[in-house]
Amino acid sequence: MSKIAEAFKNKKAFIPFITCGDPDLETTKKIVHELEDNGADLIELGIPFSDPTAEGPVIQGANIRALSNGITTDDIFEMVKELRETVKVPMVFMTYANVVFSYGMDKFFDRCKEVGIDGVILPDVPFEEKDEFEGSALERGVDFISMIAPTSEGRIAMIAKKAKGFIYIVSSLGVTGTRDTISGDIGSMVAKIRENTDVPCAVGFGISTPEQAAKMASVSDGAIVGSAIVRVIEKYGKDAPKHVGAFVKEMKMATSA
Amino acid sequence: MAVIKLCGLSRDEDIKKANELKPDYIGFVFYDKSIRNVTREQARHLKGLLNKDIKSVGVFVDEDEAKVRELFNEGVIDVAQLHGHEDNDYIGRLQADRIPVIKAFKVTDQNSVEAAKGSKADMIMFDTGKGSGISFDWNLIKGFNKPFFLAGGLDPDNVGCAIEAVKPFGVDVSSGIETDSKKDVKKMELFVENAREVKIKMPKAVVEPDGKCANKVESSEDAVKSGDCGRNVEAIMNPGDCGNGRFGIHGGQYIPETLMNAVLELEKAYNHYKNDPEFNSELTDLFNDYAGRPSMLYYAEKMSKDLGGAKIYLKREDLNHTGSHKINNVLGQALLAKKMGKTRLIAETGAGQHGVATATAAALLGMECVVFMGEEDTKRQALNVYRMRLLGAEVVPVTTGTATLKDAVSECMREWTKRIDDTHYCLGSVMGPHPFPTIVRDFQSVISKEIKSQILEKEGRLPSAVIACVGGGSNAMGSFYNFIEDKDVRLIGCEAAGRGIDTFETAATVNTGKLGIFHGMKSYFCQDKYGQIAPVYSISAGLDYPGIGPEHAHLHDIGRAEYVPVTDVEAVEAFEYLSRTEGIIPAIESAHAVAYARKLAPTMSKDDIIVITISGRGDKDCAAIARYRGEDIHE
Numbered sequence: 043m044s045k046i047a048e049a050f051k052n053k054k055a056f057i058p059f060i061t062c063g064d065p066d067l068e069t070t071k072k073i074v075h076e077l078e079d080n081g082a083d084l085i086e087l088g089i090p091f092s093d094p095t096a097e098g099p100v101i102q103g104a105n106i107r108a109l110s111n112g113i114t115t116d117d118i119f120e121m122v123k124e125l126r127e128t129v130k131v132p133m134v135f136m137t138y139a140n141v142v143f144s145y146g147m148d149k150f151f152d153r154c155k156e157v158g159i160d161g162v163i164l165p166d167v168p169f170e171e172k173d174e175f176e177g178s179a180l181e182r183g184v185d186f187i188s189m190i191a192p193t194s195e196g197r198i199a200m201i202a203k204k205a206k207g208f209i210y211i212v213s214s215l216g217v218t219g220t221r222d223t224i225s226g227d228i229g230s231m232v233a234k235i236r237e238n239t240d241v242p243c244a245v246g247f248g249i250s251t252p253e254q255a256a257k258m259a260s261v262s263d264g265a266i267v268g269s270a271i272v273r274v275i276e277k278y279g280k281d282a283p284k285h286v287g288a289f290v291k292e293m294k295m296a297t298s299a
Numbered sequence: 300m301a302v303i304k305l306c307g308l309s310r311d312e313d314i315k316k317a318n319e320l321k322p323d324y325i326g327f328v329f330y331d332k333s334i335r336n337v338t339r340e341q342a343r344h345l346k347g348l349l350n351k352d353i354k355s356v357g358v359f360v361d362e363d364e365a366k367v368r369e370l371f372n373e374g375v376i377d378v379a380q381l382h383g384h385e386d387n388d389y390i391g392r393l394q395a396d397r398i399p400v401i402k403a404f405k406v407t408d409q410n411s412v413e414a415a416k417g418s419k420a421d422m423i424m425f426d427t428g429k430g431s432g433i434s435f436d437w438n439l440i441k442g443f444n445k446p447f448f449l450a451g452g453l454d455p456d457n458v459g460c461a462i463e464a465v466k467p468f469g470v471d472v473s474s475g476i477e478t479d480s481k482k483d484v485k486k487m488e489l490f491v492e493n494a495r496e497v498k499i500k501m502p503k504a505v506v507e508p509d510g511k512c513a514n515k516v517e518s519s520e521d522a523v524k525s526g527d528c529g530r531n532v533e534a535i536m537n538p539g540d541c542g543n544g545r546f547g548i549h550g551g552q553y554i555p556e557t558l559m560n561a562v563l564e565l566e567k568a569y570n571h572y573k574n575d576p577e578f579n580s581e582l583t584d585l586f587n588d589y590a591g592r593p594s595m596l597y598y599a600e601k602m603s604k605d606l607g608g609a610k611i612y613l614k615r616e617d618l619n620h621t622g623s624h625k626i627n628n629v630l631g632q633a634l635l636a637k638k639m640g641k642t643r644l645i646a647e648t649g650a651g652q653h654g655v656a657t658a659t660a661a662a663l664l665g666m667e668c669v670v671f672m673g674e675e676d677t678k679r680q681a682l683n684v685y686r687m688r689l690l691g692a693e694v695v696p697v698t699t700g701t702a703t704l705k706d707a708v709s710e711c712m713r714e715w716t717k718r719i720d721d722t723h724y725c726l727g728s729v730m731g732p733h734p735f736p737t738i739v740r741d742f743q744s745v746i747s748k749e750i751k752s753q754i755l756e757k758e759g760r761l762p763s764a765v766i767a768c769v770g771g772g773s774n775a776m777g778s779f780y781n782f783i784e785d786k787d788v789r790l791i792g793c794e795a796a797g798r799g800i801d802t803f804e805t806a807a808t809v810n811t812g813k814l815g816i817f818h819g820m821k822s823y824f825c826q827d828k829y830g831q832i833a834p835v836y837s838i839s840a841g842l843d844y845p846g847i848g849p850e851h852a853h854l855h856d857i858g859r860a861e862y863v864p865v866t867d868v869e870a871v872e873a874f875e876y877l878s879r880t881e882g883i884i885p886a887i888e889s890a891h892a893v894a895y896a897r898k899l900a901p902t903m904s905k906d907d908i909i910v911i912t913i914s915g916r917g918d919k920d921c922a923a924i925a926r927y928r929g930e931d932i933h934e
Binding site: 091092093095096098099102109114115116139140141142143144145146147148149165166167168169170171173174176177178189190191192193194195196197201212215216217 | 386387388391413414416417419551552553554555556557558559560561699700705706709712713716717718719813814815816817818819824826828829830831832
């Protein structure tokens with residue numbers, strides 16, 4: 043069983059997202075430990091990109107803060123390598139196609155394997171373009187995570203059948219960011235996915251309260267929370283780790299309740 | 300027609316015959332275990348004998364990269380063909396030095412074909428191995444999703460059948476044109492002749508599993524349909540779009556899953572309406588009666604005399620309604636969106652020309668319109684902001700990133716993911732995810748269609764060069780498109796070099812960028828070593844974009860079009876020059892094309908003709924140029 047699959051074994055997974063280097067890599071490391079200590083089952087690490095077209099203002103801001111600190115992809119690989127000495131939960135990268143492409147596909151996934159990254163999420167690489175990335179990733183035991191959106195409809199079966207690791211269900215139209223209401227009909231999306239694969243599926247985009255997390259996890263295999271955590275980091279800066287820890291603890295309890 | 304590569308040439312007489320037959324490529328084998336191996340010195344000598352229209356390909360097996368690079372830099376080879384264990388990193392490093400790469404894959408079973416899909420090479424070659432001359436099961440690669448060369452076991456007898464059945468981009472032959480391990484001139488001749496005879500979309504020959512040709516002939520229908528590329532096989536042969544919206548290696552659909560059904564729906568609708576007589580007649584009426592087409596082709600006599608070389612014609616897109624070429628694309632897309640049942644248009648704009656055009660079409664067709672414009676540009680082009688509002692559009696200033704065109708595009712993409720049902724993203728250039736580069740190019744190709752018939756009427760011959768400015772590249776693509784097949788017409792795109800291509804303040808993508816993936820497409824982008832998109836600069840808000848359309852990137856790769864940098868200083872001088880010489884104030888974007896023509900025309904003879912596309916008019920730029928010259932004017 044892959045490490046990612048284990049994260050979902052016999053439980054609803056709670057999956058936090060943070061942008062590496064926001065506000066700096068030392069704080070990111072502390073936050074990752076807080077995430078694990080407070081029950082994160084899988085951690086999404088964002089490699090910042092100059093023009094993150096799938097992100098709302100909150101995560102765009104985190105990307106800009108990290109890049110203005112001069113954070114590079116290599117710095118992040120080094121950080122993950124250090125983290126892996128103690129962190130046990132699976133970690134996946136979330137970034138954009140050009141970050142991976144410009145690094146060199148094989149080189150990027152070599153380093154993922156070397157430092158212990160279990161999967162990669164590229165929101166600007168849909169099913170039609172994924173072969174170019176997935177071949178290289180799979181050869182090195184890194185899962186290429188597929189996304190399914192409320193507009194996917196007839197595409198769900200095709201995507202689900204080839205999915206690896208877990209499926210990222212995009213809860214609503216639009217970009218990342220907190221929302222009062224989640225518009226997509228998650229239940230029927232999950233049902234369609236289930237007809238085609240046993241790969242677990244987690245819901246993200248717009249989840250910011252324990253109630254929303256509980257609701258999303260109840261109809262799927264887990265909840266992904268990004269912007270709500272990044273907002274805490276934005277607010278507290280270097281003091282963020284303990285605040286993030288407290289927030290995640292609450293979200294985790296709601297998810298697994 | 301498939302392109303032809305004659306491989307393993309090693310003697311003077313081989314080259315002499317090739318010069319006669321004019322294949323597209325010939326190959327030198329740099330592999331000492333091969334009987335066709337040539338030394339560096341031999342290759343240098345042979346290349347010297349070779350006709351310059353024929354490209355030379357160096358064939359390597361796990362060669363030291365430095366040697367490949369040296370041969371390329373010396374001009375001995377134009378392309379590297381790799382037959383060993385070279386991975387994507389190896390290929391990427393060669394590509395970073397602008398060396399086009401063909402990667403050969405041995406075809407044994409379906410898995411080996413799958414492996415080829417992940418390759419970054421500019422072109423794939425499917426082969427049985429290192430010149431063993433045994434053909435593989437061609438059925439395995441029918442409908443492969445990228446253009447490829449077919450190699451291994453081809454000879455004068457089977458090449459025609461192979462091209463019909465497999466529809467490769469090109470065919471490669473070595474042992475099939477030899478007798479006693481030496482190139483045989485008769486066989487070379489026959490091979491080229493038979494390969495050229497085949498016209499694609501001819502009745503399909505049935506291929507037996509062993510790759511031999513049976514004599515049965517079936518209807519052409521599923522030959523054309525088979526495979527992703529089948530959609531437009533002719534276009535692949537000509538530099539054009541392959542299945543999945545690829546132009547060579549460029550293009551594609553790198554967008555969030557949320558938008559995938561929207562672009563697929565758009566593609567379907569476009570493929571339907573582009574052949575619909577009613578749609579085309581409505582669009583033609585709008586072009587002619589509303590936008591003022593055809594635009595004039597004006598002989599710039601004073602300018603021609605002043606520069607003292609080629610005869611210069613100006614294609615007057617500046618005289619279109621709304622003042623630029625942008626209206627051509629916008630009327631097409633707005634009409635298409637309306638037919639699709641959309642009620643709302645969103646658009647990005649740089650200089651404001653595309654925004655104004657979109658707002659105009661929305662007003663005309665009774666649609667809602669929101670235009671995203673970098674905050675920086677709303678200041679540079681305040682007049683256009685007012686025009687858009689006057690036309691009933693909402694203008695949203697974009698404050699993220701560098702607050703210029705690229706950020707407006709990003710914000711438009713974000714907006715589209717929020718609201719898809721009733722909204723069409725009216726993209727303004729030959730960029731973004733498939734099918735936009737194709738759609739925009741098709742609507743803009745009216746420019747070159749008109750230039751061609753107008754110049755033939757006036758001069759009875761084609762121009763020596765067509766020059767246009769390039770940001771994303773829509774007026775240039777429109778100006779080039781109908782001349783791509785006319786190989787004697789030079790196609791020249793003028794990029795905004797800003798303060799110079801050796802500074803960071805430039806937007807010259809082809810001259811300073813590298814291959815990347817951004818805004819839905821693979822193409823060239825200005826970026827740093829980690830793939831972060833560069834904050835580009837040009838005095839012209841319309842050319843101030845870090846990427847270039849994928850079809851331009853491909854035309855650059857195959858050497859069909861040239862992309863030259865033009866600085867702010869040169870553009871401003873040309874802006875003033877054309878105003879004073881011809882009484883035509885061009886847009887500062889178009890002034891980049893004028894600037895290069897000023898350099899080129901004097902080097903040409905009086906028999907040469909240059910056509911410059913004046914993509915827009917310069918009223919919008921007057922205040923900014925005045926400021927540039929230290930004069931503050933108030934309107």
